[in-house]
């Protein structure tokens with residue numbers, strides 16, 4: 001047996017959903033640059049789940065269904081009010097709340113295609129309400145009900161802050177959602193597929209995926225980037241901080257990628273947004289520090305920034321609490337997880353690789369009194 005550590009380069013499934021070829025990312029054959037400039041997040045959801053773009057009526061129907069299913073069971077709100085909300089990380093709360101949603105869904109274990117599509121809508125519709133309700137309750141505020149006349153990105157910001165977001169904010173947030181929606185067989189998507197390949201239910205699959213996204217080597221990196229930016233604090237401090245980290249062989253969060261070599265095509269969109277939003281906010285230092293970090297890191301190592309690097313200053317500029325950055329990634333990636341779960345069900349086989357055993361050889365059991 002030979003082991004490929006971290007399964008690097010192993011092709012573990014076929015998929016029609018997204019592809020990364022020669023550092024180009026596509027969703028169902030549409031270049032991410034094209035989608036980032038032109039598509040609404042709702043169109044991307046439809047695309048990932050149906051493998052084609054919606055027509056006008058189909059898009060309206062999806063928007064209506066998402067709006068109609070956006071409210072949370074009251075028990076989840078009550079649960080947030082009960083537990084020590086100020087002490088938990090929102091990703092832990094999100095993981096638990098999404099799992100709880102399954103308890104209030106009578107179709108949770110109904111596995112036919114139509115039931116799975118209905119669950120998909122419910123999950124995608126409710127995840128913004130979970131993240132925003134959590135955020136408000138921990139600030140002593142009441143959750144805000146979604147508005148039926150608002151789109152997905154607009155509603156998220158509205159439910160979070162309680163006021164109507166500007167057009168610039170809506171467009172920036174929509175673009176961030178589009179950019180994060182799917183990414184081939186990343187760790188959380190693979191986790192979701194492994195889970196449902198046992199023919200477990202969709203709630204189990206996305207709950208497992210949220211757990212995998214939480215880690216700082218994956219989705220958790222966007223929060224870690226902001227922590228680093230705050231630690232550095234000024235443009236003057238960047239050089240010493242980064243050189244010191246690299247000299248000590250420490251990782252710089254938001255850099256490097258398992259698949260991309262020349263660079264992550266999503267990063268340039270987030271870089272542009274970071275420039276625009278930090279300027280608009282009168283806090284250009286976050287962008288200036290970020291570009292200086294990029295210059296320094298790339299001058300020393302072939303490690304371009306990934307999607308998490310500039311998303312940190314983008315979300316910060318939108319006034320979003322730093323520990324909500326990864327939950328927001330989950331709000332978007334829910335669409336990709338669901339697409340992969342549906343695809344896995346369609347052509348399922350249990351995912352069960354092997355491990356090379358490197359433990360002790362055969363041993364004889366020793367009774368406890370003799371140990």
Ligand SMILES: CC(=O)SCCNC(=O)CCNC(=O)[C@H](O)C(C)(C)COP(=O)(O)OP(=O)(O)OC[C@H]1O[C@@H](n2cnc3c(N)ncnc32)[C@H](O)[C@@H]1OP(=O)(O)O
Nearest residue numbers: 216217218219221250251252253254255256257258306308
């Ligand atoms: C949405 C996403 O999940 S995007 C990724 C988000 N994660 C991060 O930004 C965390 C920082 N980056 C990393 O930890 C890695 O680059 C990963 C996890 C993304 C990819 O990891 P892998 O493909 O396993 O690469 P691995 O960690 O083995 O690194 C290979 C080499 O590059 C170095 N390296 C990789 N990333 C970084 C980094 N961010 N900073 C400094 N050095 C790095 C490693 O130290 C290692 O060096 P060595 O060969 O001298 O020991």
Ligand SMILES: O=C([O-])CC(=O)C(=O)O
Nearest residue numbers: 182183185186187258307
């Ligand atoms: O693909 C990966 O390994 C990580 C990533 O960029 C993502 O999930 O968006």
